[in-house]
Amino acid sequence: MFTGYSSLLLLLVSQGLAYTWPDTKVDHLEALLYQQQQYHGSLVGSDVRFCFLTTFDLDKLRAISGRLTAAEWIRVAYHDMATADVEAGTGGLDASISFETDRGENEGPAFNSTMKQLYLSHSAKSSMADLIAMSAVLAVGSCSDGKVWLDYRGGRIDATEAGPLGVPEPHQGLDKHTEIFRKQGFNQEEMIGLVACGHSVGGVHGSIFPKIVPVVDEPGNEASLHPFDSTAVTFDNHVAVEFTQNSTQNALAFGHNKTTRSDHRIFTADGGNLISRMAQDNDFYLATCKNLLERMIDTVPKNVELSGVIEPIAxxxxxxxxxxxxxxxxxxxxxxxxxxxxxxxxxxxxxxxxxxxxxxxxxxxxxxxxxxxxxxxxxxxxxxxxxxxxxxxxxxxxxxxxxxxxxxxxxxxxxxxxxxLQTDIIPQTSKSCSSTTVKGPSTINVTAAVGVSYPSHQIRAVTDLIKILDEANFDSVILSVDIPHAQQNSLVPRIEPTPVDMKKTRVLEGTGYSLYSGSLDFGAAFQGLLSYDVIGRRALGHSISEFNSFDSLRRCS
Structure with missing residues (x-):
């Protein structure tokens, strides 16, 4: 039922027929998702490598017990998607959550904490929205011990402002919840399933919701967690099993505050049919969750075109x-x-x-x-x-x-x-440099070899070659630097390309290439992946050396 190693290789065969290298929409996200540790490991999933009840707080610089990072990542992905209006084609998983963390419907540290954890992988080719979707894939994969792996697509575009209110809250009635989920594209049965899947891991924190659960004073539970079920660190159907057996510790189902028993109202909306089926068969539960959670992370604004499913490239x-x-x-x-x-x-x-x-x-x-x-x-x-x-x-x-x-x-x-191998525009990394600081300015100096190679017998003289390669082929050569810009009320910067004209500095005699150089000083407190492009512009079409990493450059003296 779920992708194992043998069937994975079969998938690779069929996937390989459609994939052609390079594909800038896929390559970087594929590396982040599948190269998880050791050599060239992306470490995006390092915070959910172990599904246990401790989170490292980047503000306090210490571990906080009673918090489950994987549950927080799933919660953040849903809350981000919750602004969707599928009929209007607006909202969805677009990282607008970064502007919405001060809302009552987004209580707790999970939201800003998640942004900070994903921040190091943010780049021009990995939007925060794509990273939030990826975090849900990694969280479910971790807590299911690899049994459930959500199909992942890329191409999400980060919002530049907050979305509308829309996250369901525990005190709201069933009709309100049903309407909220309908607006997001989920019918009543799908609402039941999505809530049961989202509440498989984690629980309710007394430190955040003292009106729902009491605050506990325990050394191993600083965040005062009250789990949804007895297997709070395992993605399985126990949340459904224990609900149907009336043995649940889920405070949103049988808590002391009747007003906030939202899970009970939702799970019984169809007379208890779906939650019973999920309780009876863990495979059915996991398959249902895979489908619904994939739909959740693929709910995007109508102007966003997602890639195909990103499989590991052989x-x-x-x-x-x-x-x-x-x-x-x-x-x-x-x-x-x-x-x-x-x-x-x-x-x-x-x-x-x-x-x-x-x-x-x-x-x-x-x-x-x-x-x-x-x-x-x-x-x-x-x-x-x-x-x-x-x-x-x-x-x-x-x-x-x-x-x-x-x-x-x-x-x-x-x-x-x-x-x-691209040979008309070639960044010369040994002749280039960069330097970045937490408090600007930052600098990048790039030198690129520019020219289109022709077999030597077609060129009468070196001077003819240089004329053909430089003056005739490109009207201009541009250094485009992907610069992060701080956004008000958001931890997530907006990444925008900033163009700079490159100037010819030297002809490499006898090669058909000339060197072009360009530099840019900018102030940016950014710890993500900085990158640059070199673009040759001409009337017949541009040529681009794309998504070159600052990390490949030596440090400017």
Whole structure:
């Protein structure tokens, strides 16, 4: 019923037919989601690696007992989505929650805490809305020990202001709750299921809701948690089982305050039919939750187009760097990520990169650099293979990846076209630098090699080559820096591209390339992932070297 390792590999086969590298809408989010720890680990899910009742408070810089990060992440995702009006096509999961944390319907530290935990992964290619959706995937995956993995799509756009009120509150009646969920796109049965799924882990905090549950004074429960069920750190159907058996400790079902027994009103809205079915069959419960929670995180404004489901990519290049040498060659380095397969002997596996430069083919052996591991079962592990080679400058550079296991060879060709190397605009990282400070200014200086390579026999002279490459191909070359801007009443910055003209500084004689440089000083207190693009503009269409990380640059002196 749920994705295991064997069926995962089958999914990869079909998924690989549709995916072509690079895909900037998918690649970064895929890495954040699946490279969970160790080599090149994103660590986005590190706060929910263990589903237990302690949260590290970034404000107090210490662990707080009686809080469950995974439950908070699920709660934040729902509260963010709750502004949706599906008929109007507005609201939904759009990170507007960052502007709404002072509302009575969003009581407690979970909201700002979640933003701070996800903040380090915020970037131009990973919106806070996408990260909130991802956090729900990781939270459910953690507390189910990998049994439930929500299908994840990317492409959400962050709101720039608060959405309307709309989160259901415990004191409201059934009619009000039914109408709120209807507006969000869920009928009565789906409302029952979504609440039962959302309340599988965690509970009600006396420190936040003293009118619903009493405040306790326990060293191991600083947040005064009253769990929804006896398995508060496991995503399972016990919230339904214990409700139907009248053995529940869920204060929203049988608490002393009758006004706030919202779970009881919701669970019995259909005469107790669905909650009984969920109680009788844990597999049915988990399958129902997977469907409803996926719909929850995919509820977005009508102007947002989500990607397809992001599956782990079987063979994926990354960290590609190209240096234009003055002797007319290119030094290419990078890494190839391959998915591990339990059926093969990884110790004897070989990976070879076959580079194609015009009529020349150059093979580069690789060295295994490390592995990325998941936090939980039923998720893939990856090996990383480093390579480098010096190749002649030519048009249409690409490479294939050969994977050899026990003498059997498989050639990965990226859908038959090879893995392309961009050669018209190449950031020269060794000639570039950046520096960032918590309190500005921050600086970036970028030098890029600009030109389109042609076979040497087509060019009569070096001067003709340079004229063709520079003046004729691009009207201008732009450095575009993705700069975070603070927003009033929100912990989440707005990331906007800021363009700067790059100037030609030098002709690399005999190569067909010229160097262009640009710099920008900006003040930004940002701990997320800073990035820049280099764009060649021309009437026939632009060319772009996209989403280059500040982290790949040396520090400016």
């Amino acid at each position: 063979t994926k290049p990354d960290y590609i760097n190209i240096v234009v040498n003055e002797d007319g060659t290119l030094f290419v380095s990078g890494e190839i990520r391959t998915i591990q397969d339990k059926a093969i002997d990884r110790g004897s596996r070989q990976v070879v990169v076959h580079l194609k430069a015009a009529d020349k083919k150059i093979s580069a052996a690789t060295t295994r650099n490390g592995e990325s591991l998941p936090f939980h079962e039923n998720r893939p592990s990856f090996d990383w293979w480093g390579f480098n080679a010096t190749i002649p400058i030519a048009q249409g550079l690409s490479f294939d990846v050969e994977i050899i296991d026990d003498g059997d060879s498989k050639l990965e060709t990226n859908g038959g076209k090879g893995f392309p």
